Amino acid sequence: MEQNAKKRVWPKVVLSAALVVGSLFLLQRLLVPKYVDDIIEGAFIAEYYREERKDFDVVFVGDCEVYENFSPVVLWEDYGIHSYIRGSADQYIWQSYYLLEDTLRYEKPDVVIFNVLSLQYNESQSEAYNRMSLEGMEWSPAKVKAILASMTEEEHFLDYVFPILRYHSRWSQLTPADVEYLFTTKTVSHNGYYMRVDVRPAENVPGGRVLADYRFGDNAWKYLEMMADLCEREGIQLLLIKAPSLYPYWYDEWEAQVEDFARERGLPYLNFLELAEEIGIDYQTDTYDAGLHMNLSGAEKLSRWLGNYLTEELGLTDRRDDPELQAIWAEKIAAYEADAQAQYEYYGMTEADSRPTDAGEGI
Template sequence: MKTKKKSAVLATLAWILAVAAGLWLLTGLLTPKYMTDIQEGALIAEYYKEKTDHDVVFIGDCEVYENFSPDVLWREYGVTSYIRGSAQQLIWQSYYLLEETLKYETPKVVVFNVLSMKYDEPQSEPYNRMTLDGMRLSPAKIGSIRASMTEEEDMLSYLFPLLRYHSRWGELTGEDVTYWFRRDIVSDSGYLMNVGTRPAENVPEGAPLADYRFSDVCWDYLDRMAELCAEHGVQFVLVKAPSLYPYWYDQWEEQIEDYAAEKGLPYLNFLELIDETGLDFDTDTYDNGLHLNLYGAEKLSRWFGAWLAENTPVEDRREQPDYAEIWNEKSAVYAARQARLEAERDAA
């Protein structure tokens, strides 16, 4: 009798394990891979594959992962850096990513792009997913999910992504099978390379707003980021990337300038440094001025690298073998990617 009971319990446990294994396999199959299309979705998770720490960490939205090239910072200044950015990354998502990053490493400088100050409430579920799904499970991730969820979303589907992506069974492609158990690295230290060129023409002026004041929620998260950096002895730098659109209002600029002055934080608005950086919006953007292409990003990074070397405690690590080995390897990948993308562009 006892043996019968024992075997029934064991059989039930075996079936529970089988269901769990099935759920794990199905989750892997049905979760979007972002390997060939909408690669932005893969950026956040790539950070965990990094082999070294970084002196500079960029935090922000597409204005950081499209506009700054960590490879240039390495090659020309020996600065190790990484971009923790994702599409339409909201300021609370940036805060929680910073909190999480500081658990893994303590950089010397954190660079935050201020465009997300314009959003004071959750925006879109697909963008939330691209930022949050890639994060490892942690209190920071839970906090970020809580702050980011739109009305239609729920925590459970973030913890068990199958609940969100189960309906993809009808859209599965070869990519889902190829990348079922692995992922390629699609970025270069968080930088998403684009070699196309589409000049900026007729950039629209910003429409007048009823209220130009940034919301208290955004100021609160900006304060928290500044405090977090101060607690960890990290220099906090504010930047506004040189994207011509979305329009950056003078009234917004004034508020950020006042804030930076009040807190004693460096603030660089690259829209006002176009000549200094040498950017040319006829050749250095791939989407009419929204984002820089590779050539624009390299120009901007070259200038910014010099600024970092002069104004922050970053080190030139090119002579340090541990770093040099890893970063030279990264540079080779970067160069190969550039060559491949340019060949594809020229063939098209």
């Protein structure tokens, strides 16, 4: 009889455990931020994994100076370049490196483009920015290493494994979107590009303050060396860039260090601040936030110039004869144009107000 009693108890124990685990899972899904309404940058990293064709010619890694300044749609429409931006807010270079490692689990792009602004940071500055870069990564050795390299002193690894430990008190911040996107989410970027069509001219841009030391830190240099080594081992062309953002200030001393590194490693380096006039960027019309980032007009000009460079200088070929890619990009272009039109209407603008056809002079 004792054996029979045990047999009757075990299913109840298993069922109770399953209910507890299931309830905790649902609670965690409810409480974690969804990044679909306000701070949408936190959704960008996860969107990569939903892509149908992870055989990109070009993958960008870096901070807002990549995801707000370059349009993969233009690279496809004008040059047949299949590209994706694995960017996130304040993405630190160690996060860029491990995102590249993570990307190589799925594909090997011909070119990796890294924006050098994040070299200014030698350690993580903010848990919030860490989470926007790391929580969207799928679990892998690269994610584990990225978390360990990024955590501030106040953070704990288990909070990333079980986000409910971090977000258990988020009840007061819940919105209808937390319920609507409990299990599924909407796409908020265009292959990693964050679109803005509004215009705010660059005026009274602050100059750089005097720094005690202009040298990049050893940790930042370590990960740039690691990125260059990884690309060299995998036969990937690493292209270093500085986006044409006027602020944060880019110091001449920083520029000299990047130029020296690129020369020593035999890497191409493009400073778009110096190329802005050639590209045709107008800081009165091509930025939506007074020079920090490009709006749609500026991003499309910059992307046309870059596409020409990638084709003429780095030898990328036109893939618009691939019928499957044609179909994929047709849907992406439709979503891109619909987003642009919705924003024109929201801001009371027309396409002609913010999207001139002049694409600059090219290279």
